[in-house]
Amino acid sequence: MDTFSIGRVKMKNQLVLAPIYRITDLPFRLLCREQGASLCYSEMVNSEALIRNNKAAGHLAQTSADDRPLAMQVFGARVESMKKAAETLLREKQFDFLDLNLGCPSDNVINQGAGSALLKRPKRIVEIIKAWVDLGAVVTAKIRSSPNMLHTIRLAKEIEKAGASCIAVHARPITQKNKGIVDLVAVKRVKKAVGIPVIGNGGVNDRFSFNRMLDKTGCDAVMVGTASIGNPGVFAEILGQKPLPRETAFLKYIDLYQKLEIGYFGRLKTQAIKFFAGNKQLVVNLQAAKSAEELVGLVQSRKQAAKR
Ligand SMILES: Cc1cc2nc3c(=O)[nH]c(=O)nc-3n(C[C@H](O)[C@H](O)[C@H](O)COP(=O)(O)O)c2cc1C
Structure with missing residues (x-):
């Protein structure tokens, strides 16, 4: 299997563990790494809770020296809070990439104007990314595809221009949440439109769907979500190795x-x-x-x- 890089960090293969709320905690990530995942994402952490010094948010952001390369994912809508949350994380935690959540469809997050609600506010997205880059973070963003392909492409370009080093594309519109048909063409079009690495995401649960994502889109790496829940061995299976029972x-x-x-x-x-x-x-x-x-x-x- 090939490798890929984000900024100066080289991943050992193209297998990425998705951010999954209440699942991809530190011990789970370590297990997925053992089973073959190269890059792991933390579950989403609330910027407002982080800056209130909320204990639970601190737990969600827990990392360790062997939990690398790691993308720490944050959600929020206010530029000032996102900046302060980034400052806290950069001061206190070890990670490689600071990831902006632009895909969460849950009412709780959307009502705060965060997650997928931000997809409608490209200027705000750019402000957050620039603020994070100015703090010295290597920034990544996880978007969703839109039924309006032009919107997706325009957004991906803006994200790149703002200084992001990688885009993960969950190839389903907000209305579909995390299930159903995957729009591989959207991943392919984003890959063509930007010069930074693109991670394809959606519906990958075995070697066949992993290869299909790579072949049909030309993306740099593949992110696995639902198929890893309760099943870190999915990474070994994709690699053609025997998974842990x-x-x-x-x-x-x-x-x-x-x-x-x-x-x-x-x-x-x-x-x-x-x-x-x-x-x-x-x-x-x-x-x-x-x-x-x-x-x-x-x-x-x-x-x-x-x-x-
Ligand atoms: C239970 C659950 C929790 C999720 N939590 C997050 C999250 O915290 N941040 C995020 O960006 N995406 C989150 N997602 C979306 C996944 O990262 C991924 O984009 C989505 O499940 C599509 O990939 P899949 O088809 O491999 O499942 C979540 C998905 C599920 C099913």
Whole structure:
């Protein structure tokens, strides 16, 4: 597999873990890296919460020395808050790229004028990117394609001109949220329109769809979202390697989680349920668990049962 670079940072392959709220935390990213992802994105962090010194936002932005290369994703609508959030992150955290969320379709984020709501305000986007670049950040942006192709292309060009070093294109319009038909032509057109690297995103869940994204669009790298949820082994599969069994992967996740002292049980449970979503009885039992030890016990029993 080829490599790609953003600015001066070279990735070891073209496999990128998408930003996924409540999923792509530090231990999950480390697991995805072990399974083959080169570049990982953090889940989106709220700029307003960050500058209020909110503890939960600080947790979401947690990184470590081996969690690189990393794109730290931030959402927000106010230039001043986005600037202050960037200052805080650049001072306190280790990461390679500061990523601007321009795709989140959730009402909560849109009502703040952030995420995909910003797609309608290119001037604001440019102001935020310029402010971040002036602070010394290597800036990336994650956009969505629009049914109006010209709008998508114009926006991508403005983002590049403002100083961004890479664009990830989620090739679905806002109305489709994270499901359904993927507009590979939009990725191809953005790639043709800009000189910076373009990451194609949407509907990639195996080697075939990975190759299709690369071949049909000419993009530099491919981002995997939904297919990685509860399944970091998807990266190994795309690379043609044997993935870690789910039980082993989840036990590693818990181990990392505890070592990193994240200490937020709700997150562990959410992840456990995602890892074993296909097993109804196990999910019921995981939902009822009251401690990390109980989760470990349930998953270990399942591992033993699978061996028999
Ligand atoms: C549960 C969930 C949470 C997501 N959270 C984020 C997020 O925090 N930031 C972001 O830019 N995109 C987010 N996305 C969108 C993904 O990064 C990705 O663009 C989308 O799922 C399309 O890729 P896929 O077809 O491989 O799933 C989220 C998607 C899902 C399903």
